[in-house]
Amino acid sequence: MAARLARAPGISLQHSIRHAAILLVAGRYRDTDRSALCRLHDQLPQPRATAWWGAAPLTDVHDPVTIAEGDDPVPQLRRLDRDLLRGARASEPDWLPDEPPNAWRGKGDHGQGGKGMMGGVPYGRPMAMMGEEMRDGLMLDAMTVTIGPFLRTLPPGLSLELTLQGDVIQQARVATPAYSASGIASEPLLRAARILELLGLPDLARRARISAARGDDDEGLVAAARRRGALLALPADLADVRARLDAALRRGAAPDPGEECLVDRLAGMEWQSALLRVASFDPATLSRIAPAAEPEEGEEEKAA
Amino acid sequence: MTAIPLVFALLAAGIWLSALAERFASGRRFPSGTVFAPLLQAARLLSQQSVRTEHPDGLNWVLSPIAYLTLAVAGLSVVPFAPELAVAPLDTGIVLWGACEALTIVAVFLHGWSANSMLPLIGGYRFVAIGLPAMLLSMFVLIAAALPAQSLSVGAIVESQRSLWNVVRQPLGLPLFLLLGLAISLRGPMDYGDAADLSGGTAAEVSGPHRLAWGIARLAMLTAFAAMGASVFLGGYLGPWLPGPVWLALKTAALLLVLTWLGRNLARMPAPRMMAALWLVLLPLSFLDLVIAGVEALP
Structure with missing residues (x-):
């Protein structure tokens, strides 16, 4: 859904919540992600607002801004932003109490x-x-x-x-685990956009998103990625990522990684390489190779 | 004394131009008109809350953007706008510039450190690892440029280019120097401090006025670097018809645009690969640049 925003002038999607003015919740989320959503919201700088696009607002949110899934969110987002800047709409308060998420549970002299x-x-x-x-x-x-x-x-x-x-x-x-496959045809391009952003190519990523939103084939995308060194920048130990990026840019199927376990492969990897590898898998493969981990011993008790 | 307003005018124009170029390169057009877009963005950031993280290193949190900006101004102080027209026409101008480069690494690291948060900290450390070899590279390149001038003064280096610009005399110099420019202004393929894979790295936790200050400092360093590059490789203030400061401004603007374009159009390698490329390929190339300059300087 958010890919549709790539074309909107004046709206830019941020990498850090601290750089944003509006939290846009696009699409359905899991019940278990509610607390993460609240934590994310509370990190937004003031003045702030939340827009729910095809998503159910949390029950205790006062005066939520909702946008139907089929509607274009851009006019509403613009209005919301203007109202916030002019003070016509009050900034949202924290959704969580400003206190540590867990009890102290310390031992030793300093309790840590x-x-x-x-x-x-x-x-x-x-x-x-x-x-x-x-x-x-x-x-x-x-x-x-x-x-x-x-x-x-x-x-x-x-x-x-x-x-x-x-x-x-x-x-x-x-x-x-990642959300299950949405089955949309433009998924490979959105995945390619994520990889291109990790490689520091935001403009090309935006071009891929626009192509995904339009649903057309951008023939020049692979050549443009090649010219900017996107494939060359990936070292030999990320050859599988390179192959999957190439396939995703062509909207083709990626080579099957086989019986790989994602988390085992991540051990020993450097940050950017690890994120590149994670971002390169399609949702169906990801759900197979990165299922939710079994709770560790005692964890259920802690969670309770 | 006339050099002091010139430094600030060049900085202000450079920051404005690079902010515009950045916006233009990203293909985003704002309905309110592109020329004022940086001002609107600044006003928006000023009206936003500057979030403090939990237990930051308060002093460095505030000081690091100021230090970064100060280093840009200090670096620009040795750049001559015309013969004998520089804020600090030092005999060792290149050394002062080198010190500014080195301290930039400290300022960026402290920015990442002071937030007391994981992603900024990784950004800070990673930047030090990549910034150090990138800085070594620029030292060799600058020494090579100083050889034909037989002086470490930036003014003398400009004067030594009356017959031939260094960009032609030492063809390896400018491309290698530009890499350092991308690194110390945290840009594109050399942005290991504030990169998107770390959600903004050292700037991941900053918002509002603090983010504006950091953004201005980054663009100021980019401008200072472009002015230094224009002086050392493109003949600085030298040129027919127009006055010296105008030539310097034009050449600085040209380098700013090149740096902006490179920053947005070259992929960033994972850090270990860049590290290997710097130590094994680019540093030897900078030695070669020095050898070429040395052989040429022989009587």
Whole structure:
């Protein structure tokens, strides 16, 4: 749906919620993603607003702006933006209380539960802890974070829990799987657009999105990507990503990755390469190779 | 003293032009007219909340955009607008510029560090890793340009190009130097600090006036770099008919447009591949550039 916005002048989709003025919820979301949606909303700078395009507003949202799925959202978004800037519409308050998401649950002198001044999960936030780097065994800080499910560079809905040392992934786990295949014919182009953005080619990505929204074949897209070095920039160990990008730009089927397990392949990869690999799979393959992880022991209890 | 207003006029014009060029290159036309679009964007950011992250390093959070902008102004201070017309006509102008390049890496790192957030921090670290070899590369290229002038003063380097511009005399120099320009202004194929894969990297957590300040500082550094590149490789203020400052402004504008185009039209490699390319291919090329300049400078 959001691809239709690529053509709209004056509307740009941002990579960080801090750079946006309006949160546009396009299409249906899972019940389990509600808390992530609320957290995302509360990071928007004021004055802010939310528009629900073909999506059901959260029940406790006051005066929601809703747009029917078949309608063009651009005029409404423009009006909303103007009203916000002029102060004709009040900025939205936080949806979540301004307090840590979890109880303190600390132990030790400083309550953080790790060793010395490091590690542990104070207030439910994992802190950095020393660990062996998987390539050379050096002791480095490892940090566990969760990205997604609404990170623009990841397939929609996918949320990954990553243990990072610097920009190298030590361990990965699927927290929530990607949304299932929508079956639209332009999906390969949208996927190609995501890869092109990861390669620092926003204009070409926009061109791919426009082509997807129009539903026409942009013959020059592959040649344009080649000229800008999009395929050349991918090193030999990302040859599979290169093949899938090439296929996606031609709207063709990508070579089957076989019995691959996504999270196993991500271990040891650097950040940009890892995101490129994740972004290159089509939704059907992704649901096969990146299903939701089995809850770890004790996790259900924690969640409860 | 006339050089001081010239520096700020060049900076303001450069920031305006590059903001416009950026918008134009992205193919976005605004109904309110493209020429005022950067001003509207600035007004919007000024009216927005500047979000503070949880427990940021407050001092560096505020200081890093200021430091970045100051480095751009300091770098521009050694660029001559006409013979003997520079804010700081130092004998060691190239060294001062080199120091500004090096400290830019520190300013960008501190910006990423101070947010106390993961993506900006990765952006900061990654930028240091790539920025260091990119800076080494520019040092060799600048020393090569200083050889025919037999001086480290930017004014002397401009004067040494009266017969032939360095872009012709040392053909490897400008392309290698442009790579550094893309790196220190966080742009396109060399943007390892503020890239989209990190959701904006060191700037991922900034909003409102802070984001405006950071954006202005980035464009100011781009302008300062373009003016330095124009002086060292394109003959700076030299040129017929028009006064020196006009020639410098025109050449700076040309380099700004080239940098904007390169920034939007070249893919960014994953960091390890860029690292290998810098150390194994581009740095040896910069040695070769130095050797060519040295052989040519032999009596």
